[in-house]
Amino acid sequence: MKTVNDFNFSGKKALIRVDFNVPQDENLNITDNTRIVSAKPTIEKILNDGGSVVIMTHLGRPDGEASDKYSLKHIVSGVSEVLGKPVKFVSDCIGEEVKKEVDALKNGEILLLENLRFYKEETKGDKEFAEKLSENGDIYVNDAFGTAHRAHASTAVIAQFFPENKCFGLLLAKELEAVDKVLKSGEKPVTAILGGSKVSTKITIIDNILPAVDNLIIGGGMAYTFIKAQGGKIGISLCEDDKLDLALSILEKAKENNVDVYLPVDTVAGDDFKNDCNIKTVPTNDIPDGFEGLDIGPKSAQIFTEVLLQSKTILWNGPLGVFEMENFATGTKAIGDAIGKAKNNGAFSLVGGGDSVAFVKQNGYEDKVSYVSTGGGAMLESLEGKILPGVAAILD
Numbered sequence: 001m002k003t004v005n006d007f008n009f010s011g012k013k014a015l016i017r018v019d020f021n022v023p024q025d026e027n028l029n030i031t032d033n034t035r036i037v038s039a040k041p042t043i044e045k046i047l048n049d050g051g052s053v054v055i056m057t058h059l060g061r062p063d064g065e066a067s068d069k070y071s072l073k074h075i076v077s078g079v080s081e082v083l084g085k086p087v088k089f090v091s092d093c094i095g096e097e098v099k100k101e102v103d104a105l106k107n108g109e110i111l112l113l114e115n116l117r118f119y120k121e122e123t124k125g126d127k128e129f130a131e132k133l134s135e136n137g138d139i140y141v142n143d144a145f146g147t148a149h150r151a152h153a154s155t156a157v158i159a160q161f162f163p164e165n166k167c168f169g170l171l172l173a174k175e176l177e178a179v180d181k182v183l184k185s186g187e188k189p190v191t192a193i194l195g196g197s198k199v200s201t202k203i204t205i206i207d208n209i210l211p212a213v214d215n216l217i218i219g220g221g222m223a224y225t226f227i228k229a230q231g232g233k234i235g236i237s238l239c240e241d242d243k244l245d246l247a248l249s250i251l252e253k254a255k256e257n258n259v260d261v262y263l264p265v266d267t268v269a270g271d272d273f274k275n276d277c278n279i280k281t282v283p284t285n286d287i288p289d290g291f292e293g294l295d296i297g298p299k300s301a302q303i304f305t306e307v308l309l310q311s312k313t314i315l316w317n318g319p320l321g322v323f324e325m326e327n328f329a330t331g332t333k334a335i336g337d338a339i340g341k342a343k344n345n346g347a348f349s350l351v352g353g354g355d356s357v358a359f360v361k362q363n364g365y366e367d368k369v370s371y372v373s374t375g376g377g378a379m380l381e382s383l384e385g386k387i388l389p390g391v392a393a394i395l396d
């Protein structure tokens, strides 16, 4: 796996695809610059070598139409602030004007190209468009994990025009290493903790991770389908009735793979999907009529914590309850705390591909986990065992 560390960029123009699809307020000011900060190490490595950087990214969904709203000119100062250097901007991503700016770029300088998605050819993965983009640099670097699951012109198709001179940026490499650590090279015992709303969206992940994990902890709304499948009484909890057999077959497959499965033994249930409803803590398999399970209970949190504290590698995908409501966030917080303690004991933990990332960020749990993925869909597909087009194009 070649990264920017395998190249010397001295005197070279690096054409780097990043994901600067940052959130903005109504005045188009950047409200969260995490994505720019994440790409900084890669850009700095290139500049420190004595190279120059041509940045490509998309912003929003302009659907192939140029517009002021989605112009990257609004983020130039924000990018410059993070990188601590002036950033030049050109109001297109291909063509004569761009060529002039790229040719004039000196070592140590940074040029930001206009929004790639002003061309519909970008998302269509158009080869001619990719070739035109490829003229903007000597070495192609992909550091856009957030779009690596898309076979777009700038994320995948372009790589063929750099047969020898293509590599991963440090962020993308870190994401791939984190997945590899969890699914292949992680120190045992390996524990996956899955939550979120539905079993149906997690089946492929479960299938893919079963051979790699020692323990599988299931919480969140998806747990009740398993409990009902085993004959439990779940009140009006979230349940996919057409997935009961599937839930049983997952449990069977886990057994075949010698995976210990932990389902919640108790549940914090409410009589309405509201923070201030009537709340009861009950056994998960005996939830009263008219009540729905909205969080794992304290006994479950204790059992899950013990498993996590014995784990050396942890994957966390999905919240354990409706964490958006304070009264049902306790279970998810307990799991975040347990992962934090496990980290202090030397465990590696990856949080990715679901609302657990939102939980971690909103509640200041970043320091309690080893790695928080920057790519929702891309991380989900990686955990499903798919080779992402943006990754395959570099490995090819």
Ligand code: AMP
Pocket (backbone or CB within 6 Å): 195, 196, 197, 198, 201, 219, 220, 221, 222, 238, 293, 294, 295, 317, 318, 319, 320, 321, 322, 323, 324, 354, 355, 356
């Ligand atoms: P996902 O995108 O699959 O990770 O699902 C995340 C969502 O699942 C969050 O918005 C949670 O509020 C929701 N969720 C977690 N536990 C439950 C539950 N017991 N009942 C209903 N929704 C839940």
